[in-house]
Amino acid sequence: MITVVGNLKGGTGKSTIVFNLAIWLLHKSTRIKVYDLDPQATLSDVAELRSEEGFKPFLSVTCCLPEHSFEETLIDIGVSNTEGLYAALAQADRIIIPVSPSQADVWSTQRFLHVIRTASKKTPILYAFINRADTHPTALENAETEAALRQLGELEVLSVRLAQRVIFRRSFSEGLAVFELEPSSKASQELMALAKAVYGEK
Numbered sequence: 097m098i099t100v101v102g103n104l105k106g107g108t109g110k111s112t113i114v115f116n117l118a119i120w121l122l123h124k125s126t127r128i129k130v131y132d133l134d135p136q137a138t139l140s141d142v143a144e145l146r147s148e149e150g151f152k153p154f155l156s157v158t159c160c161l162p163e164h165s166f167e168e169t170l171i172d173i174g175v176s177n178t179e180g181l182y183a184a185l186a187q188a189d190r191i192i193i194p195v196s197p198s199q200a201d202v203w204s205t206q207r208f209l210h211v212i213r214t215a216s217k218k219t220p221i222l223y224a225f226i227n228r229a230d231t232h233p234t235a236l237e238n239a240e241t242e243a244a245l246r247q248l249g250e251l252e253v254l255s256v257r258l259a260q261r262v263i264f265r266r267s268f269s270e271g272l273a274v275f276e277l278e279p280s281s282k283a284s285q286e287l288m289a290l291a292k293a294v295y296g297e298k
């Protein structure tokens with residue numbers, strides 16, 4: 097299956113999600129191929145850091161699109177690479193859309209759905225979920241954003257949320273997935289719930 101993690105907005109957690117899901121799949125001994133189609137190359141940088149630190153399992157990241165599908169392929173995209181974005185969407189079996197809890201992000205997701213319709217050659221499964229969820233107990237934005245995403249109709253809104261947590265930033269600076277950094281943390285539980293929602297138990 098080819099999975100693209102994307103949306104039109106910057107900084108919503110695409111590379112963070114690809115990195116953490118890729119490491120989760122590697123720990124499950126899944127044969128994966130991971131692509132970084134973003135000129136910013138964040139994913140390639142974190143994979144290089146992980147390799148320099150000698151952390152196992154080793155994550156290999158490449159930048160040219162696949163000719164044949166692996167057991168699981170994960171693609172990180174960047175909107176400044178339009179050609180790569182369209183090529184990835186054309187091949188996607190599954191598209192995961194991390195959305196921050198705000199109206200602007202709902203609008204941007206709506207536009208992204210239009211781009212997906214234009215670019216897709218298959219009929220991909222579309223998942224959206226809230227990343228950087230507000231952890232304040234009285235915050236309404238998470239639920240409101242999920243409700244607005246459901247109204248868009250075309251995608252499955254996962255009940256999983258990844259909260260706004262420092263450990264997700266540390267994941268990049270240390271080259272480790274959140275469940276490697278702190279296995280019993282809330283972030284680890286959230287990431288595993290996301291992985292299981294997308295890939296099942298493996």
Ligand SMILES: Nc1ncnc2c1ncn2[C@@H]1O[C@H](COP(=O)(O)OP(=O)(O)OP(=O)(O)O)[C@@H](O)[C@H]1O
Nearest residue numbers: 106107108109110111112228258259260261264265
């Ligand atoms: N749930 C979270 N909690 C806290 N920080 C987060 C979370 N998700 C992502 N971040 C941080 O937000 C920043 C942007 O994340 P990331 O680079 O994954 O987004 P992106 O969508 O790939 O960005 P770009 O569009 O620039 O490629 C990073 O510093 C990352 O560590």
Ligand SMILES: [Mg+2]
Nearest residue numbers: 110111134138
């Ligand atoms: Mg990125």
